Amino acid sequence: MDEARARAEGRREAAPAALVALLVFAALALVSWAKRWDLVGLQWWIWLVVALPLVLLTVDLALTSRGKGIVRSRRAALLLLALLALGNFTALVILVAGLVSEQSSDLSGGQLLVTGFAIWSADVIVFGLWFWEADAGGPAARVMAPTRTVGDFLFPQDDDPELAKDWRPQVWDYAYVSLTNSIAFSPTDTMPLTLRAKGMMGFESAISAVTVLLVAARAVNVLGS
Numbered sequence: 001m002d003e004a005r006a007r008a009e010g011r012r013e014a015a016p017a018a019l020v021a022l023l024v025f026a027a028l029a030l031v032s033w034a035k036r037w038d039l040v041g042l043q044w045w046i047w048l049v050v051a052l053p054l055v056l057l058t059v060d061l062a063l064t065s066r067g068k069g070i071v072r073s074r075r076a077a078l079l080l081l082a083l084l085a086l087g088n089f090t091a092l093v094i095l096v097a098g099l100v101s102e103q104s105s106d107l108s109g110g111q112l113l114v115t116g117f118a119i120w121s122a123d124v125i126v127f128g129l130w131f132w133e134a135d136a137g138g139p140a141a142r143v144m145a146p147t148r149t150v151g152d153f154l155f156p157q158d159d160d161p162e163l164a165k166d167w168r169p170q171v172w173d174y175a176y177v178s179l180t181n182s183i184a185f186s187p188t189d190t191m192p193l194t195l196r197a198k199g200m201m202g203f204e205s206a207i208s209a210v211t212v213l214l215v216a217a218r219a220v221n222v223l224g225s
Contacts, residue, residue: 011061011062011063013170013171013172014061014129014132014139014171015058015061015062017125017128017129017171017175018054018057018058018061018125018129019058020121020125021051021054021121021122021125021126022051022054022055022058024118024121024122024125025047025048025050025051025054025118025122026047026048026051027118028047028114028115028118029044029045029047029048029051030044031114032044032047032111032115033045035110035111037108037111037115039094039095039097039098039107039115040094040097040098040101042094046094047091047118050087050088050090050091051087053080053083053084053087054084056080057080057081057084057129060077060080074133074138077133077138078130078133078134081126081129081130081133081134082130084126084130085126085127085130085200085203085204088119088122088123088126088207089203089207091118091119091122092119092207092210092211095112095115095116095119095211095215096210096214096215099112099214099215099218112215112216112218113216115215116211116212116215116216119207119211119215120182120208120211120212123178123182123204123207123208123211124175124178124179124182124208125175125178127178127181127182127200127201127203127204128171128174128175128176128177128178128179129171129174129175130200131152131153131174131177131178131197131200132169132170132171132174132175134152134196134197134200135151135152135153135169135174135197136149136150136151136152137149137151142168142169143168147164147165148164148165148167148168150193151193151194152192152193152194152196152197153169153174153177153190153191153192153193153197154190154191154193155169155173155189155190156189156190177190178204181201181204181205181208182204182205182208183208185205185208185209186205187201
């Protein structure tokens with residue numbers, strides 16, 4: 001029963017989240033194609049290349065109801081999520097390269113805002129799923145543990161034994177941690193305890209900070225000129 005609950009969490013919560021990130025990049029590619037946007041000579045299809053691992057992740061999570069899905073080990077799942085985070089960072093590098101290139105004056109405010117929003121949105125979702133898969137042995141281990149085990153993250157509920165007794169963090173708890181980290185550029189109510197968690201949160205904050213502070217500021221400047 002506990003294992004079935006873990007698979008259901010992946011199917012009902014994690015898979016839709018991954019699908020949203022996939023649709024964000026697909027929409028960015030579609031708009032870029034319609035508007036004939038390009039960055040440093042890269043055409044609209046580059047966003048589909050960045051999103052390819054999201055296809056595998058979405059399908060894998062959707063198939064967890066029948067077993068382990070496509071990705072057969074937790075290590076492989078963590079590597080896939082790390083690849084997605086790296087892909088999102090690559091997308092940001094492409095955007096920043098476009099900002100500092102000689103053709104930067106040709107970039108419209110709309111292009112910068114849409115691209116920056118897509119990267120930031122995917123950042124929140126990908127890192128939320130990465131936190132979910134990494135913490136305390138993964139979702140299956142957390143569900144099957146007789147008591148709440150504090151792993152990579154310390155949630156507010158962990159400070160109260162009565163609350164933590166029958167409580168386990170779910171996908172949307174980690175998504176909230178990712179969202180607040182991407183807005184505040186630092187932990188808020190949930191603290192990273194391990195070097196791995198601090199590294200992941202720091203990486204996410206760096207991507208978010210560059211996206212929000214640099215890209216958004218440039219976009220507003222372009223729109224106001």
